[in-house]
Structures are given as structure tokens and as C-alpha cells.
Amino acid sequence: MAGLELLSDQGYRLDGRKAPELRKVQARMGVFAQADGSAYIEQGNTKALAVVYGPHEMRGSRSRTLHDRAVINCQYSMATFSTAERKRRPHGDRKSTEMSLHLKQTFEAAVMTQLYPRSQIDIYVKVLQADGGNYSVCVNAATLAVIDAGIPMRDYVCACTVGFVDETPLADLCFAEESGGGSSLALALLPRGGQIALLQMDARLHQDHLETLMEAAMTACKGVSKVLDEVVRQHLQEVSVLTGE
Amino acid sequence: MSPMKLCVPGDKLCSTDDCRPGTGVYMRHGYIYSSLAGYVLRKNEGEELPVISVVRETETQLLPDVGAIVTCKVTSINPRFAKVHILYVGSTPLKDRFRGTIRKEDVRATEKDKVETYKSFRPGDIVLAKVVSFHLLMEQLIFWLFTLDLPAQISLGDVQSNYLLTTAENELGVVVAHSEAGAQMVPVSWCEMQCPRTHTKEFRKVARVQPEYLHA
Numbered sequence: 001m002a003g004l005e006l007l008s009d010q011g012y013r014l015d016g017r018k019a020p021e022l023r024k025v026q027a028r029m030g031v032f033a034q035a036d037g038s039a040y041i042e043q044g045n046t047k048a049l050a051v052v053y054g055p056h057e058m059r060g061s062r063s064r065t066l067h068d069r070a071v072i073n074c075q076y077s078m079a080t081f082s083t084a085e086r087k088r089r090p091h092g093d094r095k096s097t098e099m100s101l102h103l104k105q106t107f108e109a110a111v112m113t114q115l116y117p118r119s120q121i122d123i124y125v126k127v128l129q130a131d132g133g134n135y136s137v138c139v140n141a142a143t144l145a146v147i148d149a150g151i152p153m154r155d156y157v158c159a160c161t162v163g164f165v166d167e168t169p170l171a172d173l174c175f176a177e178e179s180g181g182g183s184s185l186a187l188a189l190l191p192r193g194g195q196i197a198l199l200q201m202d203a204r205l206h207q208d209h210l211e212t213l214m215e216a217a218m219t220a221c222k223g224v225s226k227v228l229d230e231v232v233r234q235h236l237q238e239v240s241v242l243t244g245e
Numbered sequence: 246m247s248p249m250k251l252c253v254p255g256d257k258l259c260s261t262d263d264c265r266p267g268t269g270v271y272m273r274h275g276y277i278y279s280s281l282a283g284y285v286l287r288k289n290e291g292e293e294l295p296v297i298s299v300v301r302e303t304e305t306q307l308l309p310d311v312g313a314i315v316t317c318k319v320t321s322i323n324p325r326f327a328k329v330h331i332l333y334v335g336s337t338p339l340k341d342r343f344r345g346t347i348r349k350e351d352v353r354a355t356e357k358d359k360v361e362t363y364k365s366f367r368p369g370d371i372v373l374a375k376v377v378s379f380h381l382l383m384e385q386l387i388f389w390l391f392t393l394d395l396p397a398q399i400s401l402g403d404v405q406s407n408y409l410l411t412t413a414e415n416e417l418g419v420v421v422a423h424s425e426a427g428a429q430m431v432p433v434s435w436c437e438m439q440c441p442r443t444h445t446k447e448f449r450k451v452a453r454v455q456p457e458y459l460h461a
Contacts (some may be wrong), residue, residue, distance in 0.1 A: 036340075056310065057341060057343045057344060110273065112280055116308055117308075118308075118408075131459040147253070147254060147282045148285075150281060150303065152253065152254070152271070153254040154271065154278070154280065155254055155255030156253070156255060185421075190255070191255075192255045192257075193255075199314065229253055230452075232253050233251055233253065236282055236283070237251070239302060240284075
């Protein structure tokens with residue numbers, strides 16, 4: 001029997017989406033009262049929770065204090081029940097450490113750290129259900145959490161994972177498409193300025209296709225940013241109604 | 246009252262010709278953008294351009310700034326310095342405690358070398374102090390290295406990440422202190438406080454609080 005077709009002849013993907021379509025995004029901010037900022041996001045079946053603490057005094061190794069900026073400390077972890085088979089080591093393995101480092105680099109580009117010298121901002125992200133595009137969903141969740149915490153940022157950071165099948169870029173990959181063997185490119189973008197915070201690609205891609213793929217990724221990120229914008233504005237209005245402004 | 250405008254990080258608010266930037270905004274290429282999710286506030290200040298800022302209902306964590314007056318609690322003392330926890334910046338309480346150090350030379354302005362920290366602060370005292378610039382810390386470190394006078398107790402890690410505070414002014418120093426008997430002491434002079442129960446005097450570096458702040 002032939003393998004699963006990632007893109008059918010009529011242009012439909014495995015879950016019925018068209019090539020440039022994003023998955024359904026649902027998000028909520030301020031889910032935890034005890035943290036400074038928190039957010040929960042669902043992109044299709046991928047669910048992630050982000051929590052932000054800070055800025056506060058440096059904890060742990062005080063020698064890592066920067067005299068002119070805040071240190072951003074990220075931790076990425078996956079719940080043991082997030083994947084099809086129970087994850088034996090939710091954090092501390094190489095993939096998680098690499099993801100944590102990427103998240104740190106992404107947010108150091110967007111957060112205005114020079115306003116908080118000699119302090120530390122903690123961003124913790126936990127993936128509750130992993131169905132493709134883990135890094136991108138985590139970045140989106142962390143953006144909402146940082147906004148909820150009131151930490152100044154230059155712009156939103158929106159991320160999306162795109163793949164390339166049959167000369168067509170597919171936006172917002174799900175797990176089956178990611179593990180299908182094609183290349184997957186993750187892009188974290190500051191949508192208004194069009195500045196790229198992080199660009200990461202796995203597997204091989206022909207040089208000629210890179211332009212198209214990046215274009216598709218940028219369009220997808222801008223689509224995500226519209227949805228996140230809606231969520232933030234709605235949350236602000238809800239909060240203002242509660243405080244009676 | 247007209248509803249205030251909502252804005253999100255990255256929103257272009259106006260150009261620098263129209264307004265001056267306040268808090269919660271940043272400037273880029275001659276335009277002012279928002280950096281927080283909140284409400285836009287435009288304040289007119291007479292002759293100059295109005296100040297535009299973005300405010301949220303809940304204020305974010307304030308950090309002790311250089312030159313700010315902070316209220317702190319003494320946690321431990323040492324012949325060379327006193328360690329404190331910074332509780333308030335100005336009149337805003339901090340959510341998290343920050344750590345600070347008051348060196349022996351910074352306790353008072355005159356006769357710096359004759360200061361004994363045991364006679365200036367005790368653990369548990371509430372002290373008003375001012376944050377000193379960080380660069381002075383580096384100069385002090387370089388001075389110590391040159392004169393080989395590096396104190397044994399202070400490690401480089403402590404020196405760089407602690408807030409350096411000073412009480413070398415008349416209005417700074419101990420505000421609230423408890424005597425060894427446990428009662429709150431009354432200030433007698435700039436260097437003594439008296440316990441109302443046992444009438445013993447104890448040495449502290451007392452702050453001269455403005456008369457309008459004193460309760461009866």
C-alpha cells in the first residue's frame with residue numbers, strides 16, 4: 001500500500017488543510033495567578049503552557065549577572081504524556097537543552113533587557129501535547145506570557161514551522177508531516193519590522209527553494225501574529241472590564 | 246471620559262515630532278512604538294511636547310535604580326560591611342527582595358575610618374539608604390586590586406551582583422530599631438537611640454526623618 005500522501009493531487013494535506021493554511025489557534029493569557037505572566041496556547045493538537053517570572057534578582061550562579069542587561073533564563077520541557085510513547089526523560093536531554101537555548105536566543109532579541117540591569121527573567125515552557133511544530137508553539141506561548149507579565153518587548157515574536165513537499169511549501173506542520181522525511185524550517189519573526197529572530201532548518205533542501213520557503217514562513221508567521229494580536233486585545237479588554245476602567 | 250486607546254507591543258504610536266517618549270515605549274527611526282500591552286496615556290506638560298507613555302493596571306517589578314532612596318532591613322553585620330534586604334524602592338513595595346551591601350566607609354560622611362558597624366546597625370533594623378552607582382563599585386574593585394587590600398570575605402561574585410548602598414547623609418540611616426529588651430527604640434541623637442522600657446541607650450546611625458513624617 002502506498003505511503004500517506006502529504007499533499008494530495010487536489011492540494012489537500014493529511015488533515016484536510018490547504019498548503020498555506022495554519023492550524024486553528026486558541027490561546028488564553030493569565031492562566032496562573034502566582035506567576036508574573038502565563039499563557040496557554042493550542043495550535044491544532046499541539047498544546048503548550050508558558051510561565052514567566054521576573055524580572056527579579058539573579059538567583060543561582062551570581063557570576064552570570066550582566067551589569068547592563070537582564071539575563072533571560074529559558075527552560076523547555078515536555079510532559080511525559082505529551083508524545084505517543086511515554087517520555088522517559090522530560091527535561092535535561094539534548095533536544096530540550098537545544099530548544100531552551102533557541103528560546104533564549106529568540107527572546108533576547110525581542111525583550112528590552114537593557115531596562116533591567118543585573119536581574120533575571122525566567123521563561124518556562126512546557127509542552128502538554130506534541131503534534132508537530134513544538135518550537136514554534138512554544139515561542140508563541142512564551143510571547144503571550146511575556147506580554148502578560150508586562151515585560152517590555154520590541155514587538156511580538158511569532159513562529160511557524162514550514163515544510164516543503166512536491167515543490168509546495170506547507171505551513172504549520174503537524175507531527176506526521178514533520179516526520180515524513182521532508183525538510184522542516186522553523187522561523188521566529190518580529191512581524192511588524194519583518195526581522196528574523198531565529199531561523200532553523202533540519203534535513204536537506206535545495207538552495208533554489210530556500211527563498212520560496214522563507215517567504216511562505218514569513219506569511220505564516222504574520223498570520224499567527226494576527227491571531228495573537230486578537231488574543232492580547234481581548235484579554236486587555238476583559239481585564240479592564242474587571243478592574244472597572 | 247473618552248475611552249483610552251489599547252495598544253500592543255510593536256504598535257506605532259506617533260512620531261518624535263509630536264510627542265516625547267515616556268515609560269513603556271521605545272524610539273526607532275524617528276517614531277515612537279509601544280513596548281507594553283496596555284493603554285496609551287498622553288500627558289501635556291506646558292511648553293514642551295506632550296509625554297506619551299503606555300500604562301498597565303498592574304505595575305511591573307520596579308528595580309532599585311542608581312540614586313534611588315530605598316528602605317531595607319539589615320540581615321547580618323560584619324566588621325567591614327552590613328548586608329541588607331531591600332524591601333521598598335521609594336514608596337513602592339517590591340515583590341521580591343533584592344540584596345544590598347552597606348560598606349563601613351559608606352555608613353557616614355565624617356570620620357569614615359572610625360566607624361564600627363556594630364555601633365551603627367544591628368540585624369533586624371529598618372534602614373533608609375541610597376543606591377550608589379555601579380561604576381563606583383568597579384573603581385573600588387580596581388583600587389582594591391592595586392593596593393592589594395582586597396577583603397578576604399568579599400568574593401568577586403558578591404561584589405558584582407550586590408546593590409551597593411550608602412547612608413552617608415543626615416536623612417539616611419536607621420529608622421526603626423528594636424532594643425535588646427525587644428521594645429521599639431526612640432531616637433535621642435544622630436548616633437544614639439533609647440529603649441523606652443529599660444531606658445538604656447544603644448548606638449545606631451540614626452536617620453533624621455523630616456518632621457512631617459513623624460507620628461505623634
